[in-house]
Amino acid sequence: MAERFPTRICGVTLDLIALFDLFGVFVFAISGALAAVRKDMDIFGVTMIALFPAVGGGTLRDIILDVPVFWVVDTTPVWVTFAAAVISFFLSPLLESRLRVLIWADAFGLALFAVLGAGKALDATGSVLIAVMMGVATGVVGGMIRDVVCNDLPLVLRREIYATAAFAGAGTFCLLRGLNVQEDISLWVSVAGAFAVRAAGILLGLSLPRPPR
Amino acid sequence: MAERFPTRICGVTLDLIALFDLFGVFVFAISGALAAVRKDMDIFGVTMIALFPAVGGGTLRDIILDVPVFWVVDTTPVWVTFAAAVISFFLSPLLESRLRVLIWADAFGLALFAVLGAGKALDATGSVLIAVMMGVATGVVGGMIRDVVCNDLPLVLRREIYATAAFAGAGTFCLLRGLNVQEDISLWVSVAGAFAVRAAGILLGLSLPRPPR
């Protein structure tokens, strides 16, 4: 899933998708760090909790697929998480006042994680079903672990559309790949789709129908 | 652990144990889906929570044994879980009114999961200790994850005999295998034993003695 948009800046080759992926890690790490700051934890506790949403979902995905865990192979996401933790620790009042911005950044991270996770699983197993499941897991499981460890009401129990957006992104990506659409287009269309679904949940307070009683 | 009771129906060769195993997955999935429905989650949330009890214990077992995760190799259990989630979502009032039936189905699933999990671990490691532990994990851990994620009082904290039944089944199976009893007999005697222990817990409200104070 790498080296699609290589760009050269100051002699350094940059991969746009990898950059966006690290942005997702950064945003998810902030969500964990702020939850830990709210619980009055120290800098080490904040860093540890930040790791759960930032790399937890992808770690579970890699373990289930039996491929090397991504942040053991390349530790950049860990350093990005550390940076997010330190920033959150010292600037939490500022960040909390920007919660609205963070929700949108989180929506983008969710969309990207779900699609990239599905892509990695599709490459590893060739199974659309496993790809969609791993896409949802990459996007959602890290936040679940954060909530469970922090004793917060788990994210998945909240009413707003969330896992559904991950599902939409992962599903769209597998569909477009199955139709042999060019990979970059598949990727960004799927990310946009997942983001749009999540945005509908945020903006309209939209939620899927609940079970009949 | 396959192809013991091959039966032919309409030209399709069926493996009885695999069928029963899928029945266990189905019943465990319903337990997760109903817990999610009670939390007022949408269909994607219900499906995700259904996966925890249905495949969570076996997933942990396979990861610890470092063998391929069973539902990545053969996705049938995932489809069965999806079916259980959809049925639970739309028919939850009906299922809730049949809770008594579900408890017995769950007891059967627990017994079968524990014995099949022990068998798989025994084949993989040759260690009776690891086999018994993995049998209990296969039967019990999925439900624990479901309860933790759903913010319910964890199953293992409830008074009734539960883990004990899994232990009885896994232990009996290893004992009978050690005595070179024919594999099918070992399997069904152990399942019956685990089921009987759990039944005693359900019917008589029986529980093992608590620690002296």
Added chain:
Amino acid sequence: MAERFPTRICGVTLDLIALFDLFGVFVFAISGALAAVRKDMDIFGVTMIALFPAVGGGTLRDIILDVPVFWVVDTTPVWVTFAAAVISFFLSPLLESRLRVLIWADAFGLALFAVLGAGKALDATGSVLIAVMMGVATGVVGGMIRDVVCNDLPLVLRREIYATAAFAGAGTFCLLRGLNVQEDISLWVSVAGAFAVRAAGILLGLSLPRPPR
């Protein structure tokens, strides 16, 4: 990480570090077993919960590093955990009255687990960052799982220095190894350092500063 201090007692070669490691397992297992006894669980439940702190952190470490899970390779820690569970089950009032002693034993276990975990990860990956992270995970994650499953306030949310001590131990060990200090010295200096940090937390009620508000 083995066979450094081989000692012969009655013709049996003993490895001091392995012995201390098992002592750590024993103490961590007691912490889990006592939590389970407080929840009024039966002997099988107590044993299961005892396993989480005793082997949970190291299990996660081994799975992430993709090396064989340590207690599947050598089941001694499992038997030690069983012994701790049985002792805790029958002697919980005695142990509860010795809580002060247990806190110090736990501090030693934490220090040793963090350092040995870091050493194992350093050998497996060569990365100091991964080593420090796996050291902290080995020391802290098992207790987190115990608290989450038992519905207790997670350890990491408590104010006292805890993860910080694991970090100090794992970090010191990596530093000394990087300076080519002899391995036994690195090990014991790091363990002493982690223990001292934790001791400061216990004795002085010391905690790191919390985030600015």
